[in-house]
Amino acid sequence: MFPKTHLTIAAGATVLVAATVLMSPSSNVEAKRMSYALDLEQGSVSAPAKGPASADEQNSGEVKTDTASSSAPTSGEKGQTEATVAAAPSEPALDWQAFEIKSGDTLSSLFKAAGFNDGIMLSVIHGEGDADKLQRLYAGETIRFASDDQGKLAAVELQRNRLKSLKVSRTDDGFKGQILTREPEARPMFASGVIDDSLYASARAAGLNDKLTMELTDIFGWDVDFVYDVRKGDRFEVVYQDLYLDGKKLGTGKILSARFINRGDERLALLYTDDAGNSDYFTPDGKSMRKAILRTPIDARVSSPFNLQRRHPVLGVVRPHEGTDYAAAPGTPIKAAGSGRVISAGRKGGYGRAVVLQHGDGITTLYAHMSRIARGMKAGSRVKQGQTIGYVGSSGLATGPHLHYEYRVNGRPVNSRTVKLPDAKPVPSSEMAQFRKVADQRLAQFNVFEGREQQLAMAEEE
Template sequence: EPEIRPAFAAGVIDGSLYLSAREAGMDDRLTMELAGIFGWDIDFVYDVRKGDQFEVVYEQLYIDGEEFSTGRILSAKFTNRGEENIALLYTDSNGESDYYTPEGKSMRKAFLRVPINARLSSPFNLQRRHPVLDIVRPHEGTDYAAPPGTPIKAAGNGRVKFAGWKGGYGRTVVLKHGDNITTLYAHMSRLGKGIKNGTRVKQGQTIGHVGSSGMVTGPHLHYEFRVNGVAKNSRTVKLPDAQPIPKSEMARFKQVTSQSLAQLNVFLESQNQLALATDN
């Protein structure tokens, strides 16, 4: 069993989170975990600005006194455009671990902001000129360009309402989430394993793969987010939060996370004192 010791890393964004985290001594896995924790609120491609800051307390694993690997992030603070975001790891009385704000709100949203690791190629635009038909036709979704075969993730827990060929959309999956929200994923090369009408899916599950089926000019995901049948901009729509800490667990949560918060503050204070000493 490796010995676990808390470690601290901090940095200021200059170019990208990836480069700044590497300069701060974080490995790639920790950086991906950090982006995942805050990824429901911060788009790390478009929202991050030069001067944004991060501070992370994480597990450093040792075997026989030698550094071996890194473990989980225990607490983290990310300041984006002057706004502080704090995440604390908490394991509930059922043994389930997740990240929460100090007030007990889940860091997760009920939906992923972006259901694919890819670049935005065409935004939501109700006045867009269609690239194939050359007529003004509302673009009621968001397009993400990616190589064929790139996995497409379910944006939230739900049930498959439709899976198959859907006219100009090509190979398409439509998910139903609760009573009033649906998400649509179009132009797939193939559906995910076991994806068919009525299948239950979990957030983050692969439901298909990028392709260029239907009326398109190249491989990409066309993603739609609808509330009561009305198309919304998936990049700006207010996403519902996942379940917060239940009231019955709140006292235990406050007791455990107050220690994590104190630990983060101790590291921050020592970092500030070090910076002052260096300036002097």
């Protein structure tokens, strides 16, 4: 027989243990718990994936608790603990200051305006990653400084534009910079028009901006001279991208597909990006829209055409004009008509300062009367199509600033404005299957837009 006091204590302990077991969550309940991370800066709540239980826990089914939680808290302690957990943020709140960068501002002056000295600034720009890029500032950008609750610098954010920013954050080891890029949402759009006066006027009336119109002329400019060949009644149809960010229009992207009908001759171009990430326009059967040689190496008007019976304006005698002259302002860049090798670069008699390039298939091009020749142009050096090789001038026998451009095949002068230009490389056979898939998608999209346009036109006529 135990004393009555002992029995009373034992009964009380039994009740306490039973209550503790009933109040403790089972292993099944514990496995369904999920903690949420609250991002105060972004204003978002995220639920991280729950990690699996350890092997010992899975095998034993026991719920491990620490010593402090082994005894049941009082009602007052429990309420206080819950209130503390609910009030504790996952990240400390930061105080942000923003400044719009103006002409004359320096990184040092901006740091001082935010309340930080040059020592802090040097610690930031000497940080890891892209931190040093913070030194390149441009007027119109926005820079923000974040301070923690102790007034220490926690982060610096430089907003380059709506898509790109640089953020330098404090870490345990100092500061670390990272470039952040946002991708806009691309929405396909369609525009079409009939040329009445000029392509630019008709394109604008159809809703195309100048950027897209220039891109359209670049795509078809290899076959169509948009200064001399375009006629009233020519038509164009374009599928292009509108870019949106946060639901607001940001601008326009690339042309995805386009059709141009010039004097009844139809041309269709489709955008394709190869395995190396290079994008270009091709016909539906994989031929490049580009040519190996540019029709014109400069954006300017023709001042004197190719004419083998022309009277020379300086010498006053009949002398064949074996090239085409383009009048342009002094200093206008001159582009290499095609990729190739420099044969000569320097003074060349009446041509003045001139560059001669060797291309494939016996083709050579000459660029004369330059004010100066671009750096790196010397015999034997390689050039790429579109690369600047010199600048318009009036050196040599010239009455004014212009480019004299010659196109020769096996040494024989040919009219560069009418010669059939060699094609650029088509889609390689190794990528033809992939290209056909993309081309089918582009054509299907084009046909859907075109069908809708026709339905709208029919509805308006009714």
